[in-house]
Every structure is written in structure tokens, then in C-alpha cells.
Amino acid sequence: MPSPHLAESDSDGPVLMAYLGWLRRRWWILLLAALLGTAGGLAVSQVQQARYTSTTSLLVRPVGAGGGDSNPNAKVNLDTEAQVVRSLVVGERARVLMKSSTPVSELVDSASVNVPPNSQVLQVSYEADSPKQAQAGSHAFAQAYLDLRRATAQASLDSQVKSLQQQITEFTRQLTAAAGKAAAAPANSVERKRAEADQNLLTNNITSLNNRLSPLLSEAVDPGEIISDAPLPDSPSSPNRTLNLASGLGAGLLLGIVLAMVLDRLDTRVRRGRDISDRTGLPLLLELPQKTSAVGVLPATHKISRELGRLRNVLLSTVPPPREAGRGRLLLLCDASSGSAAGFVAANLAAAYARTGQQVALLSTKPDSTLTTITGVTEGRHSLAAVLRRDVPALKALTPVPGLGQLRVLVPGDLEADVELPVAALLEILSELSARFDHVLIETAQPTVAVEAQALGRHVDAVIVVAETGRTRSGEISAALQQFEQVDAPVLGAVLAPRMPASAAPAKPAPTVAKPRPRPSPGPSAGAPSVESTMVLPRMTPSPTGASAGTVKPATAPKPAGQVKPTGQAKPPAPAGPVPVTGSGHGHGSTYRSRGDAGSVDGSGRSYALDSGEDLG
Incomplete structure (x- = not known):
């Protein structure tokens, strides 16, 4: 079936806190x-290498026909003049002034020109390996530019003077010819009058040209001047x-x-609740603080306890009622990755349920669970492994949590880490517990590792995936979600738990030694738990009708706590040989063996077989 949990992009985009978060993580x-x-x-x-720079400032004046005095308001285009300063023509003149053998292109590359705004000033800078070279280069380029500008202006002026003089000479020759014609013509004749008119016109032209020529002959070319000569640098300008x-x-x-x-994008570890919903699409039920120093059952006034109390209230209103009337709700909490986050959340959530006055049972199927450390329950023969071996009934194996009489814990005990637990037997235990308790919470490992997590998921009322801050990866959550979706498990959402301290990390289970373990003898002397420590208050009498689909009903009703068999009835001897894998006497699904059964030929090894018709002390 297609997954309904599709990751949705956030229309708001990344927020500032997200950037600050990964910057803080990658500081x-x-x-x-x-x-x-x-x-x-x-x-x-x-x-x-150390380089020195010297700067010469130039005041640029306008030059041209008619001189600067004829148009005092004229301005020079300094951007154009700056390009002239760094031209090869000016560079060649500067090389001559510097008496340098360096190529002109290199000299031009060492020169730079700055144009201050709203001014008629050019700042010519030159960079060299020594202070003297920098000073000489700056002055040479500035002087070469002025010389070139003066020479250009003078050449233009001389050209205009020469042109005017040639025109005056030509008009004078024509005037002499017209005067000769007038003298030769008869008085009052037409030819005489025409010659006299030409003579007057030429005279006026010559006068006008002389008026234009006179200022040019007296004008001095002034292209500008150096207003601040290049100083000798006392410190290098580079490197800066x-x-x-x-x-x-x-x-x-x-x-x-x-x-x-880039590293943060490649890192798929979950660090905040938003990462879960954004990357996997799984709804976030609760985001607890990122760190905690306490890993036990926290007091009711603790911040985490208050948050889990609110989650409890939400679950009470959203989790559907049990499949069978009169039974308690089954809630499965599984780790999304290796660690003890699910145990921590399950223990404190169970305590939140117990504080309401309801009867709560908490059990774990993880061989390396830290539930004993978290709840403070001492582990003995009262464990899930003992119940599966039929060493003790499920109700007798429950142990109350100190300070919370309504909360009973069934620790995993010496379960085998590499052996699959019998699901049919676990379901029968859950059915027995749900008949006596208002809420039954189950801690399991991640479904990608523990097969029973996926198998139990379809038989409980709700499944919550627990992620650990900074340790669980989004791919692990997606893999767990896929496992539950394959069996249509009712996954409510995820809880982001704090980063568990190193001291709370589950220890690697020690290898089990194949050592025969005799079953306890019936009777009070067999070390049966006392009524005070194992008594469970009854809830509601189960309905006489059969269990609904997906719920395994116990073969016989459980006996009250503390009841034992008569000592006169001896237990039938165990068969000599391997215990059959499939049950036949009670219609159960399977028999669970540990490594201790592998070498047992007399039936004294451990065999995890649940027989609800047998009551041991």
C-alpha cells in the first residue's frame, strides 16, 4: 500500500533559527x-615583495583655440585625461625622463590615476620596488603628461597661426591686384567702381584676420601644473x-x-522535531528538551514529566478504545535507533498514566534494555524471560516501581539477543495483562532489528516511534515506519527524546553460557514472590465473549497472585531430547528456545514455552 506519510516541504522556507542551529553545531x-x-x-x-607608492597631484587647465582666457568657464574631461596619462605615448616620454630601460608597457602597468570627484585634479601614482623609483616614476608620468599636453596645444596653436597668416598673405596679394585695376580704369567707369569695391572687401577681411591672429601670437600655452609633487615614501604600500x-x-x-x-545537509541525524516531520512526514507528537541529566523515573514536577503528562492527556483522547471491551489499552513504544530513548520515554509515560490512579503495566522485549536502571526495579527471576520459560506467571513476575504502586514493571531478564521471541506467547502475555491493567506499555527495539516489534505492532492500539536527539537518523525513522506500514500498524507519530547520557546507554549483552537451569519446585519454599510485592488490583471482569480479531486469548484464566499448586502433584518429567518447536497441547503458536537449550538432552535447559495452564510458584 502506498505510504500516507509523505514528506512535505515547508512553504515558509528555512528560518533564521535553523541556520543558527547548524552554525552552532558546526562551530x-x-x-x-x-x-x-x-x-x-x-x-x-x-x-x-615590499612595494612603495608615490603620488603626484596635477591641476589640469583647458587649452585650445582662443586660449583659456577666452573661455574661463571651460572644463576638461578628466576621465579622458586619465586614460591619456596611462597611454604609451606618455609612458615613452616618462621612460626618457626616468632614464630607464624598462619596457614602456611595464612602466604603464605600474602607474595609476585617480580622479577626485568635483575637481579638476588628477592624482598620478606610481608603484616601484624602492621609494626613489616610486617618487621618480610618479613625477615622470605627471611631467610627461603635462609636456605632451603642452606640445599638443602648442602645435594646435601654431597651426592656427600659420593658417591665419597664409590667409592674410593671400588677401594682401588680391588687395594689391584690385588697387592696380582701380588705378588703370577711367574715372567714373564701371570697372573702377568694381575694383574699388573689391579693394574695400579685401581690406576688411585682412583686418578681421589680423584681429584673430594677434591674440594667438601673444597667448602662452598653459596645460596645467603640478600642485603636489611626488614625496619620498617612508613605508611600503604593499603588502597590506x-x-x-x-x-x-x-x-x-x-x-x-x-x-x-554541506556537512549539515549530508548529516541526516535528527536534532529537532521539525526534522522528523520535514524529512519523513511522520507527525510529531512531542519534542522533549535536547538534554537531560536524569535518566530515571522523573518526579511529577519535572519539565519532562509535565510534557509527558500532556502527551498522556492527548493519548487518552485520541487512542481508539481496545478491540475487546473490558480490556486495557496496549501502547507500543519502539526505538528508531539503538539506544535507551524508548525505555526512558516509556517509563516516564507509564508513570504519568499511573499518577492518574490507573493501573499500568510496563514491559520490555529488548535484551539490552535499561528499564531496570531507569525504574529502579531489581532484576531477579521475575522477568519476561522467566515468564516465557514458565518459571513464573506473568502477573507474579510484575514488580512495583518504588513510589508508584499503580505501576508494575516486567523487565526483560536474560533474553537472547540473537533469538526471535515467540509472538504468540507475547500476545498471550499482553492479553493477560490487558485484562488486569488499564494501560499496558511495551518497549521494543527498532523494528528493523527486532522482528517482534513489527509483529506486535498490528495487535496493539497505538504505536509511537521514539527518536533520540542527535543520534537517530531520518533514514532509520523512515525504515521503522515502512516496517509498521507493511502490517498496517496504527502508528500515531513520533516523540523526540533527549540525548541520553553515556551512562544510560544500553550495555552490550554478554554471551549466554549454555548452563542448565533447573525449574523451581512448587510450593512456598521455591522462592515464590510474596503477595505483597506481586499483588495486582483487579480491573474489570473480562467479557465472556471471545476476543476480537488480532487478540490472543489465554487458554485458561490466570490464578490469583500467590496461589500455588499442591505439593503432592509432581510435575511431569521433561522429554529427553530437543523440545519441539511447534506446540500441540494448548494450541499455542510456538516454543522459544535460548542457546541454553541447544546442548540439553535431559530437558533441564531453558525453554521459553508459555503454558497458561501451568501455574508455578
């Missing part, structure tokens, strides 16, 4: 990148150590941010 990358960038800037400053360090620091931080972002 060491940013710090290392900043240090490396600063060290790189310092190294560049050390290997760079401050600039290099700042640039290295900035480049390092930028590289660190990019690297931290």
Missing part, C-alpha cells in the same frame, strides 16, 4: 576555517598586512560556512 569548522584563512593571509604577507589578514579571515569564514552547510 568548530567555522573556527578552524577562520584560523586557516588568517594564517593564509599572514603567509601571503610574508612572501609578498591588515588587508591580507582581513581577506584571509573573510575567505576562511566563507569557506567554513559553505563546508558546514
Whole structure:
């Protein structure tokens, strides 16, 4: 069936807190990148050759026909003049002034021009290996530019003067010819009058040209002047150590941010509740604080207890009623990854249920569960392993949690980590517990590791996936969700638990030694638990009707706590040989064996077989 839990993108996009979160998580990358960038800037400053720069300031005046005095408001296009300063023509003149053998192109590359705004000033700078070369280069380029500009203006002026003089000479020749014609013509004749008119016109032209020529002959070309000559530099202009360090620091931080972002994208660990809903589409039921120093059953005033109390209220109103009337609700909490997060949440959620006055049972199917440490229940023969071996009935194996009489715990005991638990037997235990308790909470390992987690998921009323902050990956949540969806398990959502301290991490189960374990003898001397420690208050009498689909009904009604068989009835001897895998006497689904049964030929090894018709002390 297609998965209904499809990841949805957030229309709001990433928020500022998300960026601050991954920057805080990857701070060491940013710090290392900043240090490396600063060290790189310092190294560049050390290997760079010292360079000196000197600057000459020029006041540029307009030049041209008619002189600057004829148009005092005229302005020079300094952007164009700046390009002239760095031209090859000026560079060649500057090379001559410097008496240098360096190619002109290299000299031009060492020169630079700055144009201050709203001014008629050019700042010509020159960079060289020594202070004297920098001073000489700056002055040479400034002087070469002025010389070129003066020469160009003078050439233009001379050209205009020459042109005017040629025109005056030509008009004078024509005037002489017209005067000769007038003298030769008869008085009052037409030819004489025409010659006299030509003579007057030529005279006026010559006068006009002389008026234009006179200012040009007296004008002095002034292209500009040096208002601030190049000083001798007293310190190198490059390398700029401050600039290099700042640039290295900035480049390092930028590289660190990019690297931290890439690593954060590749890191699929869940660090906040939003990661679960965004990446897997699984609804988030509760997000607990990211860290906690206490891993036991917390007091009711603790912040985590209050949060789980609110979750309890939500579950009471949203979890559907049990499949069979008169039975308690079954709630399965499984880890999304290895760890003890599910046990921590299950124990404190069970305590929240118990504080309402309801009867609550808590059991774990994890061989490496830390439920004993969390609840403070001492582990003895009263465990799930003992119940599966029929060493003790389920109700007698329950142990109350200190300070919470309504909460009973069934610790896993010495379950085999590499042997699959019998699901039919577990369902029969759950049916017996749900008949006596208002709520039964089951802690399991991740369904990708524990097969019974997936099998039990379809028989409970609700399933909650527990993720651990900073340890569980989104892929593990998706894999667990897929396992439950394959059996149509009622998955409500996920709970993000705090990062469990290292001391709370489940220890690796020690290898089990194949050592025969005799079954206890019936009777009070067999070490049966006392009535005070195992008594369970009755709930509601189960309905006489059969269990609904998916619920395994016990073969016989459980006997009251503390009741034992008469000592005169001896237990039939166990068959010599391997215990059959499939049950036949009671119609149960299977018999669970541990490694202790492998080498047993006399029936004294451990056999996890649930027979509800047999009551042991």
C-alpha cells in the first residue's frame, strides 16, 4: 500500500533559527576555517615583495583655440585625461625622463590615476620596488603628461597661426591686384567702381584676420601644473598586512560556512522535531528538551514529566478504545535507533498514566534494555524471560516501581539477543495483562532489528516511534515506519527524546553460557514472590465473549497472585531430547528456545514455552 506519510516541504522556507542551529553545531569548522584563512593571509604577507607608492597631484587647465582666457568657464574631461596619462605615448616620454630601460608597457602597468570627484585634479601614482623609483616614476608620468599636453596645444596653436597668416598673405596679394585695376580704369567707369569695391572687401577681411591672429601670437600655452609633487615614501604600500589578514579571515569564514552547510545537509541525524516531520512526514507528537541529566523515573514536577503528562492527556483522547471491551489499552513504544530513548520515554509515560490512579503495566522485549536502571526495579527471576520459560506467571513476575504502586514493571531478564521471541506467547502475555491493567506499555527495539516489534505492532492500539536527539537518523525513522506500514500498524507519530547520557546507554549483552537451569519446585519454599510485592488490583471482569480479531486469548484464566499448586502433584518429567518447536497441547503458536537449550538432552535447559495452564510458584 502506498505510504500516507509523505514528506512535505515547508512553504515558509528555512528560518533564521535553523541556520543558527547548524552554525552552532558546526562551530568548530567555522573556527578552524577562520584560523586557516588568517594564517593564509599572514603567509601571503610574508612572501609578498615590499612595494612603495608615490603620488603626484596635477591641476589640469583647458587649452585650445582662443586660449583659456577666452573661455574661463571651460572644463576638461578628466576621465579622458586619465586614460591619456596611462597611454604609451606618455609612458615613452616618462621612460626618457626616468632614464630607464624598462619596457614602456611595464612602466604603464605600474602607474595609476585617480580622479577626485568635483575637481579638476588628477592624482598620478606610481608603484616601484624602492621609494626613489616610486617618487621618480610618479613625477615622470605627471611631467610627461603635462609636456605632451603642452606640445599638443602648442602645435594646435601654431597651426592656427600659420593658417591665419597664409590667409592674410593671400588677401594682401588680391588687395594689391584690385588697387592696380582701380588705378588703370577711367574715372567714373564701371570697372573702377568694381575694383574699388573689391579693394574695400579685401581690406576688411585682412583686418578681421589680423584681429584673430594677434591674440594667438601673444597667448602662452598653459596645460596645467603640478600642485603636489611626488614625496619620498617612508613605508611600503604593499603588502597590506591588515588587508591580507582581513581577506584571509573573510575567505576562511566563507569557506567554513559553505563546508558546514554541506556537512549539515549530508548529516541526516535528527536534532529537532521539525526534522522528523520535514524529512519523513511522520507527525510529531512531542519534542522533549535536547538534554537531560536524569535518566530515571522523573518526579511529577519535572519539565519532562509535565510534557509527558500532556502527551498522556492527548493519548487518552485520541487512542481508539481496545478491540475487546473490558480490556486495557496496549501502547507500543519502539526505538528508531539503538539506544535507551524508548525505555526512558516509556517509563516516564507509564508513570504519568499511573499518577492518574490507573493501573499500568510496563514491559520490555529488548535484551539490552535499561528499564531496570531507569525504574529502579531489581532484576531477579521475575522477568519476561522467566515468564516465557514458565518459571513464573506473568502477573507474579510484575514488580512495583518504588513510589508508584499503580505501576508494575516486567523487565526483560536474560533474553537472547540473537533469538526471535515467540509472538504468540507475547500476545498471550499482553492479553493477560490487558485484562488486569488499564494501560499496558511495551518497549521494543527498532523494528528493523527486532522482528517482534513489527509483529506486535498490528495487535496493539497505538504505536509511537521514539527518536533520540542527535543520534537517530531520518533514514532509520523512515525504515521503522515502512516496517509498521507493511502490517498496517496504527502508528500515531513520533516523540523526540533527549540525548541520553553515556551512562544510560544500553550495555552490550554478554554471551549466554549454555548452563542448565533447573525449574523451581512448587510450593512456598521455591522462592515464590510474596503477595505483597506481586499483588495486582483487579480491573474489570473480562467479557465472556471471545476476543476480537488480532487478540490472543489465554487458554485458561490466570490464578490469583500467590496461589500455588499442591505439593503432592509432581510435575511431569521433561522429554529427553530437543523440545519441539511447534506446540500441540494448548494450541499455542510456538516454543522459544535460548542457546541454553541447544546442548540439553535431559530437558533441564531453558525453554521459553508459555503454558497458561501451568501455574508455578
